[in-house]
Amino acid sequence: MRELLEAVAAGELSPTEAEARLAGYVTTDAGRFDAAREHRRGAPEGILAEGKTPAEVATLATAALDSTGRAIVTRVAAADVAAVEEVVDESVDVVHDERASTLVARRADYEPPRLDATAAIVTGGTADAAVAGEAATVLEAMGATVERIDDVGVAHLGRILDHLDALRAADVLVVAAGREGALPTVVAGLVDTPVIGVPVSTGYGHGGDGAAALSGMLQSCTVLSVVNVDAGFVAGTQAGLVARAVSDARAGAE
Template sequence: MKETLEAVAAGELSVSAAEARLSGYATTTSGRFDAARETRRGIPEAILAEGKRPEEVVDLCETAVETAGRALVTRADGDSSEAVETAFKHTEATVSVDDRAGTIIVTGEAFDQPELTAKVCIVTGGTADYPVAGEARALVKAAGADCTIIQDIGVANIDRLFDQLETIREADVVIAVAGREGALPTVVAGQVDCPVIGVPVSTGYGHGGEGEAALAGLLQSCTALSVVNIDAGFTAGAQAALIARQVDAVKNRDQQSGN
């Protein structure tokens, strides 16, 4: 604590950074940012833009970069993206926006990006499922795992899946994203020997639409897989990232022992 206070007094550490170091979070006018989440959980805190004003998103992004080295924003609309890009335009930080996925990543100049020796493959039933898949990818890439997205391999023409099986089977964990009846994750889980995380999405319509039928189908899957909530790309990405961290730890341990 003494070193932290001395750093603040010397102008070497901001008040927000000091608070984050001492309590694990930083208080802003827009909320409290969990700056210690990545150290504690292995995955970074995300700023949910939905329901927040653009200036509140910017405020939290600035605090995240200041205290954790980077900011990860989910469910961002055009106004929030524009506000964040403008706020960091004349700084050393790098801003990456995925409009379709609604994600923003702001990386500070001194941030040390993690790198994991693990592969995650995200597959989608249709191209319309990309927004959820892209949100999952943002989490996986933030954790430092290699991430591949394969789109539009729904089971209506199962040859599209079989054509990609070689690539999918190279992954240490698979995220399968599908709407309608949610059949894709079940089929994928029957073809690979790694964990599969099924994500039902609300791209369907009619009876059981808005992801309801997909969720029910995945919960009743006859193959072994994990299931997250409807459109929960963030949760799927976080789970995959945690698995990837464990895979990386095992591979590094084996390498050090000479196995």
């Protein structure tokens, strides 16, 4: 502890960084940021912007940057992005994916992780792109190589079969689909890699809110894992943990 205090006194360590090392989290007026999650869990903490004011989002993003060098924010609105950009230093790199509603900010001295593993993100249709993009954001943040295979729904099986080689080459698959949610079941029957199904709230009428897609994936006769409706961040994180295990195994085999 004395070394931490001396580092703070010398200006080598910020109070936020010191708090994160001591407690494992940082306390702000907007809530607590779990700065130790990536070390403890292997997956980074994400800041959900929904339900928070832009000022609260900016405060938590600042805490993330100060304690880990990076901030990952999901479900952001334009006001959230503007609030973050207003408070961060010009040296901070801010990347906003408007379609995925995500924001990733990195300090200039932040060194991103690199995994020797590839994750393919597959969508049934263009309407699934937002949820798929959220999964891609966290997978890239965890260091995996991400490949996109889009608009290959089961209405024409030839579309997914045309990408069979890429599907089988990936180390883990995230498959997002709305409507009846059949695509993950089909894909899981074609590959020997883990498949994570993401039901998407696209469609209309009975079950069009993602309920039909969720039920279909849960009843899949081919083996796959399923996350909640529109849970792109959760699917991306799970896929990232698989990718990290694959990468570690490859490193150990060398």
